[in-house]
Structure formats: structure tokens, C-alpha cells
Amino acid sequence: MITVTQALEQLFSLTTVMPVEEIALRDAHGRVLAQEVNAKRTQPPFAASSMDGYAVRRDEVEPDVMFKVVGESAAGHRYVGTLRAGQAVRIFTGAPVPEGADFVVIQEDVTRRGNLITLGHNIDGKDNIRPAGGDFTQGQPLAAPRRLRPADIALLASMNIARVPVFRKPIVAILATGDELVQPGEAPNQDQIIASNTYGLAAMLEDMGAQTRLLPIARDDAASLRRSFELARGSDLIVTIGGASVGDHDLVAPVAAEMGMEQSFYKVAMRPGKPLMAGRLEGAAMIGLPGNPVSAMVCGCVFVVPMIRAMLGLGHHPAPERTLPLAQDIPANGPREHYMRAHISQDGITPAPRQDSSLLSVLATADALLVRPANAPAQRTGEIVRLIDI
Ligand SMILES: Nc1nc2c(c(=O)[nH]1)N[C@H]1C(S)=C(S)[C@@H](COP(=O)(O)OP(=O)(O)OC[C@H]3O[C@@H](n4cnc5c(N)ncnc54)[C@H](O)[C@@H]3O)O[C@H]1N2
Numbered sequence: 190m191i192t193v194t195q196a197l198e199q200l201f202s203l204t205t206v207m208p209v210e211e212i213a214l215r216d217a218h219g220r221v222l223a224q225e226v227n228a229k230r231t232q233p234p235f236a237a238s239s240m241d242g243y244a245v246r247r248d249e250v251e252p253d254v255m256f257k258v259v260g261e262s263a264a265g266h267r268y269v270g271t272l273r274a275g276q277a278v279r280i281f282t283g284a285p286v287p288e289g290a291d292f293v294v295i296q297e298d299v300t301r302r303g304n305l306i307t308l309g310h311n312i313d314g315k316d317n318i319r320p321a322g323g324d325f326t327q328g329q330p331l332a333a334p335r336r337l338r339p340a341d342i343a344l345l346a347s348m349n350i351a352r353v354p355v356f357r358k359p360i361v362a363i364l365a366t367g368d369e370l371v372q373p374g375e376a377p378n379q380d381q382i383i384a385s386n387t388y389g390l391a392a393m394l395e396d397m398g399a400q401t402r403l404l405p406i407a408r409d410d411a412a413s414l415r416r417s418f419e420l421a422r423g424s425d426l427i428v429t430i431g432g433a434s435v436g437d438h439d440l441v442a443p444v445a446a447e448m449g450m451e452q453s454f455y456k457v458a459m460r461p462g463k464p465l466m467a468g469r470l471e472g473a474a475m476i477g478l479p480g481n482p483v484s485a486m487v488c489g490c491v492f493v494v495p496m497i498r499a500m501l502g503l504g505h506h507p508a509p510e511r512t513l514p515l516a517q518d519i520p521a522n523g524p525r526e527h528y529m530r531a532h533i534s535q536d537g538i539t540p541a542p543r544q545d546s547s548l549l550s551v552l553a554t555a556d557a558l559l560v561r562p563a564n565a566p567a568q569r570t571g572e573i574v575r576l577i578d579i
């Protein structure tokens with residue numbers, strides 16, 4: 190059996206970076222910027238007032254000094270003309286500062302009578318002016334690759350970039366197998382259960398930027414599986430769920446092999462997730478996840494999400510980890526790396542008491558996967574351990 194790190198390396202080598210497409214800014218949230226883009230303008234394009242008040246000349250600002258108000262500069266409508274000695278221009282937040290002015294007195298520090306203003310006594314040295322280009326200048330880059338967050342979308346809009354080059358979403362076909370499975374909403378017979386991890390994985394991978402296709406559930410026979418694999422054609426990644434172990438009805442590997450799958454590996458020294466397989470099928474990467482719902486979801490987090498990130502040009506990185514102290518003693522680990530469903534509190538991290546890989550209710554209420562290396566010794570409360578937030 191290979192290690193999780195070795196398996197991840199092999200999975201990355203099965204991936205290719207998606208081609209670039211150009212999309213409307215409105216659709217770009219969450220997408221990965223594929224090429225550096227450059228600001229098409231300078232922001233602000235003019236020196237702008239940051240407050241509502243009066244634009245004047247700094248060298249004339251003193252308590253009790255009077256100015257004559259000669260006009261107005263509003264956002265979108267500048268004052269045309271040059272400010273002369275003894276003059277003030279009424280100005281509003283975001284408006285261009287008139288020629289000749291280099292200071293804005295806020296209106297709270299001014300008394301106005303008709304066209305005359307008198308300055309008060311509380312004026313500090315702050316000019317209340319945002320210089321031209323104070324945010325960014327024309328040509329300023331936004332570097333790629335980068336997953337576009339809401340603040341990036343606002344910045345790109347401000348840069349007047351209406352169309353954005355992004356990596357195409359990888360198309361992921363998700364294929365569940367098993368005579369016992371029916372779709373949510375259907376009526377199972379007494380021996381059947383509901384296909385669950387298909388839906389969980391689709392949600393997880395869509396969150397990461399994939400486009401998923403849920404294929405019809407394949408029955409436990411070679412012909413049905415073959416038909417499902419054929420429906421997966423045209424996808425960039427095929428994720429199968431179940432049928433990966435050693436039972437008489439575990440047909441994924443033999444059917445995929447018969448269809449030409451070049452296998453990279455089978456079985457990883459991890460818990461849950463041991464009967465994981467991967468390879469290449471008709472130009473697409475393929476990963477076969479174990480059927481146990483928690484095993485499939487843990488493998489999704491540890492392997493499939495990093496593959497999607499790699500396909501989106503974000504590099505070859507394992508799921509991000511951090512560390513916390515243990516909130517209780519834990520026993521030694523066995524020979525497989527263990528991804529324990531765990532809870533986080535002020536005291537640190539605590540593994541859930543039940544770790545069976547069928548328990549979705551435990552996974553759904555967990556905060557993290559506590560990562561225990563193979564053969565880790567028993568550890569005491571307060572010792573530092575690794576975890577993946579989920
Ligand atoms: N003799 C051995 N038996 C098993 C071994 C082993 O090494 N020797 N490994 C065990 C481990 S570990 C795992 S994990 C499972 C993986 O088995 P499969 O990948 O073949 O999965 P299935 O047998 O098809 O299903 C397992 C379990 O999960 C349920 N399932 C499957 N698909 C779904 C789905 N889409 N949604 C919800 N639940 C699903 C299925 O009904 C089974 O209960 O093998 C062990 N056995």
C-alpha cells in the first residue's frame with residue numbers, strides 16, 4: 190500500500206490544467222483568474238474630496254478666517270474654474286477638488302451665512318483629499334492564478350475590467366454503483382438505502398469550482414457499469430463511488446480495466462479510504478472512491494479537492510492543515526494514517542467517540558479531521574496534533 194502523500198503525487202500527475210475562457214465579470218465570483226489582468230484606468234482618476242465641506246487653499250486656513258463661496262463641486266459634476274485667494278468651493282464626498290484648492294474643511298468646522306463661511310477653531314492638519322491614483326494606477330496588475338473573492342470582483346469592476354480570463358471549470362462525472370442504492374426522494378425497498386455521498390461530493394467539488402454531472406446509479410453488473418462509464422465520456426475527471434473493495438460485486442476495477450483504464454495505484458495506507466484506486470480512462474483522470482459514505486467524503490477532501498485545485502491552475506498542494514492541542518488523551522494509531530472526525534472547542538481538539546466510516550451523522554457534526562500519522566504513539570492532553578478543517 191502506498192502512503193497518502195505518494196497517492197496524492199500520482200493523482201496530481203493524472204491532472205492537467207484546464208484551458209482558459211473569458212467570462213463576464215458578473216459570473217466570475219469563485220472562478221480562478223488564469224492570466225494577470227491590468228487596470229484599464231487610474232482610481233481615483235482625479236484628486237477627490239473624502240468629506241462634505243468646503244475646498245480652500247491650505248495656506249489660508251486659520252481660525253475665524255472668512256471665505257467667499259464661489260461655486261460647487263459634486264460627485265460627477267466638477268467645479269470648472271480655478272480657486273483664487275479668499276475663495277471657497279462647496280464640495281461633497283467623492284467630488285473632484287477644484288484647481289487651486291489643496292484642502293477641504295469639513296462642514297462641521299464652518300459657519301455659513303449666505304455666500305460667506307467662517308472657519309471654526311477645531312481644524313486639524315488633515316486635508317481630507319484622496320490623491321489621484323491613491324487606490325491604483327492604470328496598468329496596475331492583479332496577479333494570477335487567484336480564486337476571485339467578492340473583494341476581487343469589486344476591484345476588477347473598479348479597474349473597468351468587464352470580461353475576465355479564467356480557467357474553465359473541470360467537468361467531473363460522479364458515478365455511484367450498487368444494487369442497494371436509490372436516489373433521494375425515491376422509494377427504497379427493504380434492502381435498499383439512499384445514495385448520499387454522491388450528493389455530498391457534488392456539493393464539495395462544486396464549492397471548489399468544478400462542474401459536476403451526477404450519472405445514473407450503476408447496478409452491480411458489468412453491463413450497467415460499462416453503460417455508466419460510457420455516459421462519463423467528455424468529462425475531465427471521473428469519480429466512482431463504491432464497488433472498490435474485494436467483494437464478488439466490487440466490479441469497478443475489472444470493468445474500468447476492460448475499458449482500457451491504465452491504473453496508477455490501488456489501496457492507500459489510510460483510514461478511512463483504504464480501497465482507493467486511480468488511473469486514466471480515455472484521456473480523463475479517474476479516481477475510484479470507497480463506498481462507505483464517510484470514506485468517500487474524507488477521500489473527497491484529502492484527494493479530489495486538491496485535484497480540482499490542480500486542474501484550476503492553483504498548484505499541487507495537499508488539503509491545508511493547521512495544529513491544535515489535544516483536549517483529551519488518545520491511544521496509539523495503527524499502520525494506516527487516520528483521519529479522525531473531531532470536534533474543536535476552547536480546550537483544543539477531541540476525536541468523536543465513534544469513528545466507523547458509515548456514520549454520516551458524526552461527519553456532519555464534526556469540525557475537523559484530526560490527522561494521525563501511521564503508527565503514531567499514544568498522545569496526552571495538550572500535545573499538538575495536525576488537523577484539516579472541514
Ligand atoms: N474483506 C474485506 N472487506 C472489506 C474491506 C477489506 O479490505 N476486506 N475493506 C472495507 C473497507 S475499508 C471499505 S471502505 C469498504 C469499501 O467497499 P466498496 O468501495 O466496495 O464499497 P461498497 O461495498 O460498494 O459499499 C460500502 C458501503 O457503502 C455504501 N455505499 C456505497 N455507495 C454509496 C453511496 N453512493 N451512498 C451511500 N452509501 C453508499 C454501501 O451500501 C455499503 O454499505 O469495503 C470494506 N470491506
Ligand code: MOO
Pocket residue numbers: 459460461462463464479481484485546
Ligand atoms: O477504508 Mo474504509 O474507507 O476504512 O471504511
